[in-house]
Amino acid sequence: MVELVRVENLKKYFPLEKTFIEKLLTRERKWVRAVDGISFTIRQGEIFTIAGETGCGKTTTGRLILRLIEPTSGRILYDGMDITALKGAELREFRRRVQPIFQDPYASLNPRMKIGDAVKHPLEIHGVASGGEAREEALRMLAEVGLTPPEKFYNLYPKDLSGGQRQRVAIARAMILKPEFIVADEPVSMIDVSLKASILRLMLKFKEELGLTYLFITHELAIAKYISDRIAVMYLGKIVEMGPAKKILTEPLHPYTRALLSAVPVPNPERRGRKIPIKGEVPVSPIDVPVGCRFNPRCPLAGRECLKKEPLLTEVEKGHMVACHLVS
Amino acid sequence: MALLDIIGLKTYYFLPDSVVKAVDGVSLRIEKGEIIGLVGESGSGKSTLGLSILKLIPPPGRIVEGSIFFKSRDLVQLNEKEMEKIRGAEISMVFQDPLTSLDPLMRIGDQLVETIMAHREVSKNEAVEMAKKYLEMVGIGGERFHDYPHQFSGGMRQRSMIAMAISTNPSLLIADEPTTALDVIVQAQIMKLFERLRRELRLSIILITHDISVAMEIADKIGVMYAGQLVEFASSYEIYKEPLHPYTKGLMEAVPNIELADMKLHYIPGDPPDLSNPPPGCRFAPRCKEKMEICEQKEPPEVKVKNRIVRCFLYG
Numbered sequence: 001m002v003e004l005v006r007v008e009n010l011k012k013y014f015p016l017e018k019t020f021i022e023k024l025l026t027r028e029r030k031w032v033r034a035v036d037g038i039s040f041t042i043r044q045g046e047i048f049t050i051a052g053e054t055g056c057g058k059t060t061t062g063r064l065i066l067r068l069i070e071p072t073s074g075r076i077l078y079d080g081m082d083i084t085a086l087k088g089a090e091l092r093e094f095r096r097r098v099q100p101i102f103q104d105p106y107a108s109l110n111p112r113m114k115i116g117d118a119v120k121h122p123l124e125i126h127g128v129a130s131g132g133e134a135r136e137e138a139l140r141m142l143a144e145v146g147l148t149p150p151e152k153f154y155n156l157y158p159k160d161l162s163g164g165q166r167q168r169v170a171i172a173r174a175m176i177l178k179p180e181f182i183v184a185d186e187p188v189s190m191i192d193v194s195l196k197a198s199i200l201r202l203m204l205k206f207k208e209e210l211g212l213t214y215l216f217i218t219h220e221l222a223i224a225k226y227i228s229d230r231i232a233v234m235y236l237g238k239i240v241e242m243g244p245a246k247k248i249l250t251e252p253l254h255p256y257t258r259a260l261l262s263a264v265p266v267p268n269p270e271r272r273g274r275k276i277p278i279k280g281e282v283p284v285s286p287i288d289v290p291v292g293c294r295f296n297p298r299c300p301l302a303g304r305e306c307l308k309k310e311p312l313l314t315e316v317e318k319g320h321m322v323a324c325h326l327v328s
Numbered sequence: 329m330a331l332l333d334i335i336g337l338k339t340y341y342f343l344p345d346s347v348v349k350a351v352d353g354v355s356l357r358i359e360k361g362e363i364i365g366l367v368g369e370s371g372s373g374k375s376t377l378g379l380s381i382l383k384l385i386p387p388p389g390r391i392v393e394g395s396i397f398f399k400s401r402d403l404v405q406l407n408e409k410e411m412e413k414i415r416g417a418e419i420s421m422v423f424q425d426p427l428t429s430l431d432p433l434m435r436i437g438d439q440l441v442e443t444i445m446a447h448r449e450v451s452k453n454e455a456v457e458m459a460k461k462y463l464e465m466v467g468i469g470g471e472r473f474h475d476y477p478h479q480f481s482g483g484m485r486q487r488s489m490i491a492m493a494i495s496t497n498p499s500l501l502i503a504d505e506p507t508t509a510l511d512v513i514v515q516a517q518i519m520k521l522f523e524r525l526r527r528e529l530r531l532s533i534i535l536i537t538h539d540i541s542v543a544m545e546i547a548d549k550i551g552v553m554y555a556g557q558l559v560e561f562a563s564s565y566e567i568y569k570e571p572l573h574p575y576t577k578g579l580m581e582a583v584p585n586i587e588l589a590d591m592k593l594h595y596i597p598g599d600p601p602d603l604s605n606p607p608p609g610c611r612f613a614p615r616c617k618e619k620m621e622i623c624e625q626k627e628p629p630e631v632k633v634k635n636r637i638v639r640c641f642l643y644g
Contacts, residue, residue: 053511053512053513054482054511162599162600163370164599165599192369192370192538192600193369193538193539193540193579193582193583194369194578194579194582194595194596195582195595195596195599196582196584196593196595197582197593197594197595198595198597200593201595219511219512220512220584221512221586222541222584222585222586223584225584225586225591226584226591226592226593249586259513260512260513261586262516263512263513263515263516264512264541264586265512265515265516265519265539265541265542265544265545266541266544266545266585266586266587267540267541267544267568267580267583267585268544268568268585268587269544269545269564269565269568270565270568271587272545272546276513276516276517276520278513279517281481281482281483281511281513281514281517282481282511283481
C-alpha cells in the first residue's frame with residue numbers, strides 16, 4: 001500500500017505560562033511536552049486511529065498534521081511533501097485536500113450562518129464553484145449526508161438542529177471539496193449513543209465513494225474497534241503500542257494498553273468484577289515526565305531498567321510495535 | 329417500605345412561549361442498599377429527575393404533579409426549610425464537574441470539616457477525625473488533608489466530593505454523570521468505590537448516566553428514560569439478556585461492546601422529539617421499528633411484565 005502521511009520524530013512543546021513572581025525569579029522556561037518524538041505512517045485508504053487518555057497528545061498530533069500549529073521539531077510528509085514548508089498556492093491546495101472534522105458540532109458551526117451557506121462556503125473560498133452552481137452542490141451534499149429535504153435544511157440555522165444533525169453538516173462541509181484525507185478528532189464523542197453508528201457509517205460511506213484516508217482520534221477504544229484498520233495508543237506524548245486494530249484490541253502487549261482495555265465498561269453485567277491492573281491516574285501536568293519509561297510510576301510490572309531507560313518503539317511481530325522493556 | 333418511592337412525577341419548564349415536559353409521569357422505586365442506573369440520552373429528563381428528588385429544579389421549572397416518598401414522607405409537600413434538613417444530610421448529590429462544587433480557596437480537609445460540622449453534632453476535633461476517616465474511605469491519604477483542590481487530579485477531586493457527600497451519613501446518594509469528565513481508568517476506579525460504599529455503608533445510589541455500559545458495571549436495576557418518561561425498568565441482567573422496550577433494544581444494539589467479535593454497530597434512525605411539542609401517542613413511535621397503529625394515537629400505559637415495568641403497547 002502507498003503511504004500518504006509520514007510522521008518522523010515529531011515533537012511539539014508548549015511553553016508553560018509563568019506567574020509574575022516566577023518571571024522575576026527565574027529566566028528558565030518550562031515546557032509541556034505534548035507530543036514528544038512520535039513516528040508513524042498512514043497508508044492510502046486506511047483508517048488509522050490514535051487512541052489515548054487526556055493529555056496523551058492525540059489532539060495536538062491531529063492539529064500538527066492539519067498544520068493548524070507548527071511542530072517544535074520533526075517532519076510531517078503528506079504525499080511526499082514536507083507540509084511545514086508549504087506556502088501560498090501549495091498550502092491552499094493542501095488545505096483543500098486535507099479536511100478536519102471536530103468533536104463539538106456546536107462550536108464548529110457559525111451560529112449566524114445558514115446551514116446551506118456553511119456547507120457551500122469552502123467551494124467559494126477555494127474558487128471551485130460559486131453562485132447557483134455552489135448552491136446546487138451544497139444541496140446535493142446535504143442530501144448525501146441524510147439531511148432531507150435539503151431545501152428545508154439549507155435555510156435553517158445551527159440552533160434548529162440536533163447534535164447529530166450538526167455533525168452531519170460538519171461532514172458535508174468537509175466532504176464538499178472532495179478531499180483525500182480527513183483528520184477526525186473525536187467526531188462521535190458528543191453524539192448520543194443511539195446515533196453514533198449513523199455518523200460512523202456516514203464517514204465510511206464517503207471513504208468508499210471518495211477513496212478517503214482517515215486519521216481518527218478518540219479516547220473510546222470501544223468505538224475505535226468498529227472502524228479502525230490500525231491503532232496507535234499514546235501515553236504522555238509517546239506512542240506506547242501500535243499495530244493492526246485486531247491485535248491491539250485482542251492481544252495487547254503493553255501494560256498500559258492492557259489496563260486501558262480492561263477499564264472500558266462493558267454493557268454486560270456478567271462481565272463485572274474484572275481487575276483493573278493499574279492504580280493512579282495520568283499526572284496532573286505532563287511537565288515533569290517520569291525518568292525512564294513514562295508509565296513506570298503506574299506500571300505493576302516496572303523493573304529497574306524501566307526507571308532508568310526510556311523504552312523504544314520496537315517491532316515484536318510483523319506490523320506490531322511496542323515500547324516496553326518487558327516485551328521487546 | 330421502599331427507601332424512595334416516586335409516583336407519577338411531572339416536572340415541567342415554563343418557557344415564555346412553550347412548556348417543556350422534561351419529566352412527564354415517572355414512577356420509580358429504590359430500596360435500601362440498592363444501586364439504580366438511570367440511563368438516557370441528552371434531553372431524556374434524567375438529570376431533571378435527579379434534581380426533582382432534591383427539589384433543586386431551577387426556575388422556570390417546577391414539579392407540577394406526583395409524589396416523592398422518602399422514608400414515608402412526601403418531599404413534594406415539604407417546604408424549603410424542611411427540605412434543607414434533608415438535602416446533604418439524608419440525600420446527597422455528586423455532579424459531573426467536581427471543580428464547580430469545591431471551593432478553590434479552601435483546603436480539602438477544611439471543606440470536609442465544615443460540611444460535617446454543619447450537619448452533625450460534633451466538636452471540631454471530632455469533625456477532623458471524621459473527615460480523615462471519610463477521605464481514607466474514598467482512597468485519599470491523610471497527607472493530602474491540607475491540599476487545595478487545584479493540587480488534586482480530576483479523579484481525586486471527584487473522590488473528595490464523594491467523601492463530602494457521604495460524610496453526613498446519608499441514606500441516598502444521587503450521582504449525576506459522576507465520571508463523564510474522567511478518563512476511563514479513573515472511571516473504573518470510581519465505580520469500584522461506589523460499589524464498596526454501597527456494601528460498607530448500606531448506601532442507596534442513583535447513578536445518572538448517558539452510558540448504559542457504565543450502569544451495567546454496577547447497577548442492580550436500570551431505568552431507561554426516553555423523552556421525559558421511564559420506558560423500561562428492570563434488573564441489569566434482564567435488560568442485557570432480554571430488553572423489552574423497542575428503544576432499549578435499539579440502545580443495546582447501538583452501544584459499542586469492545587468484547588464482542590461482531591463488528592457491526594447499529595443506530596436508531598431519527599431524532600428524539602421536541603419536548604415542548606411531543607408527538608401524540610408514544611413518544612418513541614416516530615423512531616420505532618415495531619410501531620403499530622395504536623402507538624400514534626394513544627399514550628402507552630406502564631405495563632407490568634413479571635417484575636419489570638415497560639411503557640409499550642407490545643406488552644398490553
